[in-house]
Amino acid sequence: MYTHTIQKWQHEHNFTNHNHQGERRAYYVLILTVITMVIEIAAGTIYGSMALLADGWHMGTHAVAFLITIFAYQYARKHANDESLAFGAGKASVLGGFSSAIALGLVAMIMLGESIHRLMSPQEIQFNEAILVAVLGLSVNIISVFLLKDDHHHHDHDHDDHNMKAAYFHVLADALTSVLAIFALVAGKYWGWNWVDALMGIVGSVIITRWAFGLIKQTSPILLDASIYPEYQEKIINTLEMENDNKVSDVHIWKISADHYAAIISLVANDPKTVDYYKQLLTKFDKISHITIEVNHFTETGQIANERT
Missing domain, CATH: 3.30.70.1350 (Cation efflux protein, cytoplasmic domain)
Known part of the structure; x- marks a missing residue:
């Protein structure tokens, strides 16, 4: 009869470092993002601002990205000891980050296409109302950045949470497009440079594309089982x-x-x-x-x- 224990030779397969605080804060940011998205899309449509409308749709895609972030956290926690996964659910956060990076890239392309269209076919803008809503959007973005900032930087020192990094990039992208929208609207109101509204949409799309590409470069080698350096x-x-x-x-x-x-x-x-x-x-x-x-x-x-x- 076999009486020996094999525990000494068994391996641990749970390589998930669950970020409970990050998951909770992602919920808060999701709620803020959805509320602001609705306000900005409605205001951008009514007041004719491409920069404001782009920011609203941009926040809409970020709401989807935050849902991906939250789902990745929940999946990793639920399947941390799932024996059907060879090395556990450690790559769930990486996959969440990669998926969010793709969402960022799609946002950038939508912004670029619509901005070029508006640059070729300018529309009348109601500046006062649009500026007010853009400032509201920026305020929400700043709150979201601070909600995720401490958690994002804290985990950079301990381990790489690509899921949280993606969420952080999304709120930074939101804040950037809000700043560009405000600048464009102010330039149009006081100097008559209505074309700046569309131009800022193009500038924002280029910057967001860079962020998305950087995150894809970080996550895709892990998903493809790239070798250590x-x-x-x-x-x-x-x-x-x-x-x-x-x-x-x-x-x-x-x-x-x-x-x-x-x-x-x-x-x-x-x-x-x-x-x-x-x-x-x-x-x-x-x-x-x-x-x-x-x-x-x-x-x-x-x-x-x-x-x-």
């Missing part, structure tokens, strides 16, 4: 090969969440040590949260044995 991998190989006659024959190191890496390493030696011995050599590499090592015994006739853990 070469210098770090080389240090791991050198550490293993410095001992006796070890040779690393195969190595894979990739992110399994926003801030956790997994590694699968195969090595061969004429006089191999135990797996625990090789794991001990790698304890200084604290980026690796989950490691599997295959040890092969090499002779003149080839591989005759291997050990994995």
